[in-house]
Amino acid sequence: MRHAGSDQLPDLAAWQRLQRSLATSGERRLVLLEGDRDAAVQWLAALLPGLAMTTGVWTGPAEDSPDHRLNQLVPSSARKWLGRELSVIAWDGWQGNPPDAFAALSGALTAGGLLFWLMPPLHQWRRFADPDYGRTGLDHDGGHPFAARMAGLVSDHPAVIRVFPDQTALPRLPVPALPETGFRVETTSDQQHLIGRLVRFGLGRRRRPVVVTADRGRGKSAALGIAAAKLLQQGRRNILVSAPAHHNVETLFRHARETLGDQLENESPGELTTRAGCCLKYLPIRDMLAAGPEAEVVMVDEAAAIPAPLLKAVLLGWPRVAFATTVHGYEGAGRGFAIRFRRVLDQWTPHWQALTLAQPVRWAEGDPLEALISELFMLAADEGEPTETSGPGEQLIIEPWQPARTTDTELSAAFGLLVDAHYRTSPADLRQWLDDPAAHSWRARIGDRTVGVLWCALEGGLAPALADQISLGTRRIRGHLLPQSLASHSGYPEAASLRCLRVVRIAVAADSRRLGIGHRLVEAARDVASHQGLDYLGTSFGGSTDLLAFWQGCGLQVVRTGLHQEASSGEYPLQMLLGLSSSGREMAGRIRSRLARHWLTLAPENWPELEPSLLAGITADLPPGPRPDSDDLRDLHHFANGHRGFRMTVPVLRQLSRVPGVMAWLLHQEPLALWCRAVLQGRSWQRIQAERLCLGQKDGEDGLRQLVRDLLENGPEL
Known part of the structure; x- marks a missing residue:
């Protein structure tokens, strides 16, 4: 709806009526203030003091705040308001529009709420130099399809009120249809059902975990809090959150506190204690795992934003665990989380339960603003329904593809694949994909259905002087992730001077996997990169055994393992590449040879938590070392037959891991994890025993002796 604004005082009575009618109908609206920024701020300063406001925020400079009641908010801190409630948001788009923050903050707006967005006129959005672009390397002079797409969506959307503060006509505001019964924020039937299920779960049998998924604003945190309080009332002594x-x-603690009422004895930050001595306590995930306190029930909220290995440790560490997460979120996508974590649940707790919430709590069903935010940022991106085919064969088409020039239906299908494959995919990724001039993409389709996508970025080609500075650690530039990493961390400045094509994301539809589609996509990118004279094809990802095997199948080899676990996945970054030019192949060979020479020293010092199968896979991927000499062989025979101690033999055993064919053989042996933990990572026998890999030091050493005997008798020739 397009409405003219006024450079006179806003019609306060009309806006008050709008606010009341929105509150009654349970709806919210976006008010787009187009045009001169100063005029927009002045217009807001005239309007806001007359509007009802419980809690509000302003994202612009503090000195420009249009109302003293607004909380100053830096957009990068928007996630801190998740779970809270806002009645007014004044978003100063002239200061920057990070998509994740904007989408997240909109979810805090309650029924009757107004989201004021200060922006240039819509026709300027494609060329608007958004200050947030500099943070992500998108501050180029070209067009910005992501912003242009948003402009097209908001131009005539029923959730949008367009106001032009520097024009003269008075606005005409929409009047929502009022329901027979006014909207109220109260426990929905959906929530009541979930609370009942959670209580039964918390009082029920062990090893029956629950996974709760819901869209934003459905009240899952409130349901968790109410259920936790009811469990304390019904006899559970300790519940961890x-x-x-x-x-x-x-939000969880607020509803637990309200439910307990006068049964509450003590309250402190992150802890509630009842008169009966029962306790609800919050602990950060790593602190909880380190301390291992006793609890009958553990609840993990916003689980999609927690590394999967930590969630697995919680799952196995306590008898009753409930995980809850947002399905289409700004912290990460719950669908991708559910798909990936389902494998862990199926393997370790096959009787797990899936629960959902559909009814919104903070606003009425069908709220136009929720639909708009979902469209703008593709929060509900879906890969589409499978189609009947006779198999990929001749029907599979691999083609270069430009996501910024396709239809929204096709874009949603492709972005939906990324959401499902990478559970931290967010609206910011969509903007980067559409707007980055260095992005190159390919699509796999069967008929009209997208079954796979590959997103790459052109990197490197930096001036030698700059590459040297990056290698020294005195410079760091935006973008160029893989070349800069190899230059600064591996110590090869030529990696930044050479040109590469880096795979940013790859995804294949769940029903089309194991058909070679991913390999075909990478092959298409490799052929184009080679034809264009690029030096290498590379990728950087959170390491896992499956992904290592996939990229090895595409011809890539390991060149670096990161030292720090990724916050999003809890996995160590793994970087692999394939040399295309003679310079690229020569560089790859040098990096790999050097890494292999240092590997046995680096592994126990830097990767003590690396999964054994992945550690073994990386070790097997690296260039092999020398074969054992006669003295080493003698030590191995003596160790295998119990005449030589383990601690004195560790250097020989470690070197044995790099002998041609040995690690490939060990990969198929049952005691592989014991070998990796004790030999390659140097863990204490106490920790190895706690991991249930042995009954103690003697049992562990006996297992290694037997493994070496089998290797000497049945393994590769030494």
Whole structure:
């Protein structure tokens, strides 16, 4: 709806009526203030003091705030408001529009709420130099399809009120249809059902975990809090709660506190104690795992934002665990989380339960603003329904593809694949994909259905002087992730001077996997990169055994393992590449040879938590070392037959891991994890025993002796 604005005082009575009618109908609206920024701020300053406001925020400079009641908010801190409630948001788009923050903050707006967005006129959005672009390397002079797409969506959307503060005509505001019964924020039937299920789960049998998924604003955190309180009332003594950050559980604790009422004895930050001595306590996930306190029930909220290995440790560490996460979120996508974590649940707790919430709590069903935000940022991106085919064969087409020039239906299908494959995919990724001039993409389709996508970025080609500075650690530039990493961390400045094509994301539809589609996509990118004279094809990802095997199948080899676990996945970054030019192949060979020479020293010092199968896979991928000499062989025979101690033999055993064919043989042996933990990672026998890989030091050493005997008798020739 397009409405003219006024450079006179806003019609306060009309806006008050709008606010009341929105509150009654349970709806919210976006008010787009187009044009001169100063005029927009002045217009807001005239309007806001007359509007009802419980809690509001302003994202612009503090000195420009149009109302003293607004909380100053830096957009990068928007996630801190998740789980809270806002009646007014004044978003100063002239200061920058990070998509994740904008989408997240909109979810805090309650029924009757207004989201004021200060922006240039819509026709300027494609060329608008958004200050947030500099943070992500998108501050180029070209067009910005992501912003242009948003402009097209908001131009005539029923959730949008367009106001032009520097024009003269008075606005005409929409009047929502009022329901027979006014909207109220109260426990929905959906929530009541979930609370009942959670209580039964918390009082029920062990090893029956629950996974709760819901869209934003459905009240899952409130349901968790009410259920936790009811469990304490019904006899549970200790309930632990965890989440990515303490502010994520404020809603949970508020509803638990209200439910306990006068049964509450003590309250402190992150802890409630009842008169009966029962306790509900928040602990950060890593602190909880380190301390291992006793609890009959553990609840993990916003689980999609927590590394999967930590979630698995929680799952196996306590008898009753409930995980809850947002399905289409701004912290990460719950669908991708559910798909990936389902494998862990199926393997370790096959009787797990899946629960959902559909009814919104903070606003009425069908709220136009929720639909708009979902469209703008593709929060509900879907890969589409499978189609009947006779198999890929001749029907599979691999083609270059430009996501910025396709239809929204096709874009949603492709982005939906990325969401499902990478559970931290967010609206910011969509903007980067559409707007980055260095992006190159390919699509796999069967008929009209997209079954696979590959997103790459052109990197490197930096001036030698700059490459040297990056290698020294005195410079760091935006973008160029893989070349800069190899230059600065591996110590090869030529990696930044050479040109590469880096795979950013790859995804294949779940029903089309194991058909070679991913390999075909990578092959298409490799052929184009080679034809264009690029030096290498590379990728950087959170390491896992499956992904290592996939990229090895595409011809890529390991060149670097990161030293720090990724916050999003809990996995160590793994970087692999394939040399295309003679310079690229020569560089790859040098990096790999050097890494292999240092590997046995680096592994126990830097990767003590690396999964054994992945550690073994990387070791097997690296160039092999020398064969054992006669003295080493003698030590191995003596160790295998119990005449030589383990601690004195560790250097020989470690070197044995790099002998041609040995690690490939060990990969198929049952005691592989014992070998990796004790030999390659140097873990204490106490920790190895706690991991249930042996009964103690003697049992562990006996297992290694037997493994070496089998290797000497049945393994590769030494």
